[in-house]
Amino acid sequence: MQFPTRVLISVSFLISLLVFSSFSFCSAQDYIIGGGGGGDDDDEAKPAAPPPEQNNCNGIFLSYTFISREKELPRLKNATAQSWAFKSEALILNAGSTELKAWKMFIGFHHREILVSAAGAVVMDGSDFPVDVGNGTTLAGYPMTDLKTSIETAGDINQIQATVELTGTQFGIKPPGVPMPKTIRLANDGFKCPAPRRRGKRTMHVCCKKDPKFKVKAPKKTRFFPRQNGDLSLTYDIMQAYGNNYLAQVTIDNNNPLGRLDHWNLTWEWMRGEFIQSMRGAYTHTRDLSQCIYGPAGQYYQDFDFSQAMSCDKRPVIADLPADRKDDDKVGKLPYCCRNGSLLPTLMDESKARSIFQLQVYKLPPDMNRTALNPPQKWKISGILNPKYVCAAPIRVEPTEFPDPSGLQATSTAIASWQIVCNITRPKVKQSKCCVSFSAYYNDSVIPCNTCACGCDNTDTDTCNPNAHAMLLPPEALLVPFVNRTAKARAWAKIKHYPNPKKMPCPDNCGVSLNWHINSDYTNGWTARLTLFNWEDYPFEDWFTAIQLNKAGRGYENVYSFNGTRLPNIKNTIFLQGLPGLTYLMGEVNGTNPRSDPRVPGKQQSVISFTKKGLRDIDILGGDGFPIKVFFNGEECALPKEIPTASSGHHSRHGFMLLIFILALTFAFITDRFH
Ligand SMILES: *[C@@H]1O[C@H](CO)[C@@H](O)[C@H](O)[C@H]1NC(C)=O
Ligand SMILES: *[C@@H]1O[C@H](CO)[C@@H](O)[C@H](O)[C@H]1NC(C)=O
Ligand SMILES: *[C@@H]1O[C@H](CO)[C@@H](O)[C@H](O)[C@H]1NC(C)=O
Ligand SMILES: *[C@@H]1O[C@H](CO)[C@@H](O)[C@H](O)[C@H]1NC(C)=O
Ligand SMILES: *[C@@H]1O[C@H](CO)[C@@H](O)[C@H](O)[C@H]1NC(C)=O
Ligand SMILES: *[C@@H]1O[C@H](CO)[C@@H](O)[C@H](O)[C@H]1NC(C)=O
Ligand SMILES: *[C@@H]1O[C@H](CO)[C@@H](O)[C@H](O)[C@H]1NC(C)=O
Ligand SMILES: *[C@@H]1O[C@H](CO)[C@@H](O)[C@H](O)[C@H]1NC(C)=O
Ligand SMILES: *[C@@H]1O[C@H](CO)[C@@H](O)[C@H](O)[C@H]1NC(C)=O
Ligand SMILES: *[C@@H]1O[C@H](CO)[C@@H](O)[C@H](O)[C@H]1NC(C)=O
Numbered sequence: 001m002q003f004p005t006r007v008l009i010s011v012s013f014l015i016s017l018l019v020f021s022s023f024s025f026c027s028a029q030d031y032i033i034g035g036g037g038g039g040d041d042d043d044e045a046k047p048a049a050p051p052p053e054q055n056n057c058n059g060i061f062l063s064y065t066f067i068s069r070e071k072e073l074p075r076l077k078n079a080t081a082q083s084w085a086f087k088s089e090a091l092i093l094n095a096g097s098t099e100l101k102a103w104k105m106f107i108g109f110h111h112r113e114i115l116v117s118a119a120g121a122v123v124m125d126g127s128d129f130p131v132d133v134g135n136g137t138t139l140a141g142y143p144m145t146d147l148k149t150s151i152e153t154a155g156d157i158n159q160i161q162a163t164v165e166l167t168g169t170q171f172g173i174k175p176p177g178v179p180m181p182k183t184i185r186l187a188n189d190g191f192k193c194p195a196p197r198r199r200g201k202r203t204m205h206v207c208c209k210k211d212p213k214f215k216v217k218a219p220k221k222t223r224f225f226p227r228q229n230g231d232l233s234l235t236y237d238i239m240q241a242y243g244n245n246y247l248a249q250v251t252i253d254n255n256n257p258l259g260r261l262d263h264w265n266l267t268w269e270w271m272r273g274e275f276i277q278s279m280r281g282a283y284t285h286t287r288d289l290s291q292c293i294y295g296p297a298g299q300y301y302q303d304f305d306f307s308q309a310m311s312c313d314k315r316p317v318i319a320d321l322p323a324d325r326k327d328d329d330k331v332g333k334l335p336y337c338c339r340n341g342s343l344l345p346t347l348m349d350e351s352k353a354r355s356i357f358q359l360q361v362y363k364l365p366p367d368m369n370r371t372a373l374n375p376p377q378k379w380k381i382s383g384i385l386n387p388k389y390v391c392a393a394p395i396r397v398e399p400t401e402f403p404d405p406s407g408l409q410a411t412s413t414a415i416a417s418w419q420i421v422c423n424i425t426r427p428k429v430k431q432s433k434c435c436v437s438f439s440a441y442y443n444d445s446v447i448p449c450n451t452c453a454c455g456c457d458n459t460d461t462d463t464c465n466p467n468a469h470a471m472l473l474p475p476e477a478l479l480v481p482f483v484n485r486t487a488k489a490r491a492w493a494k495i496k497h498y499p500n501p502k503k504m505p506c507p508d509n510c511g512v513s514l515n516w517h518i519n520s521d522y523t524n525g526w527t528a529r530l531t532l533f534n535w536e537d538y539p540f541e542d543w544f545t546a547i548q549l550n551k552a553g554r555g556y557e558n559v560y561s562f563n564g565t566r567l568p569n570i571k572n573t574i575f576l577q578g579l580p581g582l583t584y585l586m587g588e589v590n591g592t593n594p595r596s597d598p599r600v601p602g603k604q605q606s607v608i609s610f611t612k613k614g615l616r617d618i619d620i621l622g623g624d625g626f627p628i629k630v631f632f633n634g635e636e637c638a639l640p641k642e643i644p645t646a647s648s649g650h651h652s653r654h655g656f657m658l659l660i661f662i663l664a665l666t667f668a669f670i671t672d673r674f675h
Pocket of ligand 5: 565
């Protein structure tokens with residue numbers, strides 16, 4: 001059954017390959033036709049005239065113009081390795097009849113570009129310059145986030161168009177070649193962009209139109225951009241505004257069932273010289289008041305007492321207050337504050353899935369106006385051993401409504417609100433923070449965590465091999481720190497006739513590791529044993545782990561020493577947390593006798609039982625019993641590259657069938673005798 005499907009898939013893949021290649025051939029044709037009149041092959045800068053095509057566009061017109069470039073040091077003979085400083089310009093023009101809110105433009109760079117500045121825009125994922133954009137990047141407008149229409153502004157070009165001046169470094173491509181991006185497009189929802197066309201060698205443009213098929217969910221009439229879904233949603237609400245300062249409230253909502261932060265640090269960048277006078281519900285790690293006193297703030301606020309200011313950093317690092325400040329009159333007394341930076345999934349505790357803090361912000365000229373409000377940019381949030389969040393630029397949304405504090409049936413509304421959406425990114429290879437080892441009752445070797453699963457940056461790779469496969473281990477070796485496993489691994493390899501390399505593989509370097517052990521497999525069900533190891537010297541409070549299996553996950557029955565729940569929204573995933581009183585995963589401690597015993601990790605363990613009812617063709621030994629994804633405190637853990645295999649006696653489907661057949665025969669024979 002599977003074979004023909006695969007053939008079909010590869011045939012359709014071939015067809016799409018053909019279609020795609022003929023398509024790129026077409027666009028190459030376009031370029032020749034379009035470039036007919038061009039002839040601007042020289043490497044000189046040329047002022048960008050508005051392309052005539054924009055008059056034929058009645059949607060959103062985007063263009064990208066390469067302006068100039070210069071060889072950078074070092075000068076190399078190898079043309080592909082030579083770096084160049086380039087300048088280019090991106091333009092976005094609203095040539096349609098509806099306002100474009102919060103514009104976003106994707107530029108498909110592909111010459112290992114590194115952006116150094118982008119005047120008129122910010123990089124969507126909040127990265128600081130210089131930023132590696134070799135795989136393309138999305139820019140969001142800043143300070144001009146919205147583009148009005150020609151109709152409502154009487155054709156004021158400054159309000160309907162934004163230009164972004166880009167400078168950066170790029171590699172390869174000898175002149176007269178021009179390093180153009182692969183593509184440009186509008187990244188806002190509800191628009192369709194054809195492939196861009198080129199005019200000359202240095203300009204490409206595209207006209208994006210509203211997608212008539214795009215349905216806006218809940219077409220509520222709002223003046224602002226609708227709120228977006230994301231794993232983490234932050235809102236920056238202006239609660240009170242005065243001439244030179246305002247009170248803002250920041251709300252952090254965890255919307256992902258597996259999202260989590262511990263001891264979160266939030267940072268952003270003030271774009272207009274602001275500073276934080278005071279805070280409630282949070283504090284900043286550094287104060288550095290000299291930045292105020294010697295900076296523009298000190299010049300403007302001559303008589304201001306900066307010694308009381310909270311932070312003058314352009315990039316303050318903000319952290320939650322510890323619980324003992326919850327009822328502090330000066331800095332506490334705010335709902336959802338003061339949990340020492342923990343943000344849990346709603347399934348664990350709905351009241352801990354939100355954090356709130358407030359700050360008093362002072363502004364600088366020219367913003368000395370009650371209505372001149374600008375949120376900080378480049379938001380970043382991180383925790384210890386948690387998923388990596390990447391945040392988009394703040395987007396102005398409909399003002400948040402708050403229930404009236406006096407309990408009356410009235411709501412108060414923020415003066416202005418911005419939303420910042422952060423999504424979880426999957427850890428890259430060798431950059432996880434936790435890892436998994438596999439074992440099974442039918443194989444006496446454990447498959448350990450991958451070599452360098454959590455990076456080998458602090459490991460001396462002269463003494464170990466960062467690219468070798470991890471060596472199979474005897475089960476008891478999992479209980480000791482990696483540094484003390486060497487002798488065991490070598491002895492095991494010798495007994496089992498496994499390869500025994502001169503240079504040992506490097507450690508996994510993970511703070512937390514999990515062992516998934518297939519405990520038993522019988523006709524109606526099977527069991528697994530999960531063990532968590534904490535190799536850090538601090539404990540994890542309210543730990544959780546989530547195990548995603550493939551179809552076998554549907555058979556989840558029970559877990560004995562943890563509190564287990566099947567997640568409703570994520571397929572075949574079991575959510576496990578400590579039972580009351582066992583919500584701490586303790587840290588690593590000294591052995592009983594530190595001189596002779598290795599250090600001991602913190603451990604928690606439970607058996608999990610599964611049924612096979614309603615799951616035909618399930619093959620636990622063949623791999624169905626091993627997880628396809630494992631999360632610890634929200635972070636996706638690195639999985640081993642292989643699973644334990646059974647020696648021929650154990651794992652033969654025919655053998656298994658034969659066994660059932662014999663059992664059935666015996667049963668028939670026995671029952672027969674009693675008739
Ligand atoms: C030129 O540089 C590229 C990229 O750095 C490298 O892959 C290539 O091997 C180099 N070629 C020669 C001939 O050195
Ligand atoms: C670009 O994509 C390649 C292949 O997917 C990946 O190896 C590389 O890390 C990516 N670079 C960046 C800056 O994301
Ligand atoms: C975050 O993910 C949601 C879907 O979960 C998606 O709609 C949204 O565009 C993403 N945001 C960013 C900035 O990637
Ligand atoms: C609060 O978090 C910090 C780390 O951010 C930690 O050092 C401290 O022990 C924690 N305090 C409490 C009371 O848990
Ligand atoms: C197990 O976890 C669920 C979900 O968090 C919770 O509702 C339930 O009370 C917990 N049960 C026990 C015994 O702790
Ligand atoms: C404040 O700014 C708004 C728009 O930015 C402007 O219309 C208004 O006149 C300004 N008020 C003062 C007092 O400068
Ligand atoms: C938060 O920032 C402080 C100060 O920069 C740092 O010591 C701490 O390790 C950070 N914590 C996290 C979770 O990133
Ligand atoms: C653990 O052992 C080391 C020496 O091996 C010693 O320096 C340290 O104080 C011990 N820690 C505790 C908590 O006993
Ligand atoms: C474990 O490894 C550490 C670091 O190499 C070493 O100091 C310690 O003596 C070892 N412990 C045992 C029991 O071998
Ligand atoms: C155990 O599994 C490993 C990895 O698949 C395999 O190399 C080894 O031969 C297996 N051992 C036995 C006894 O089957």
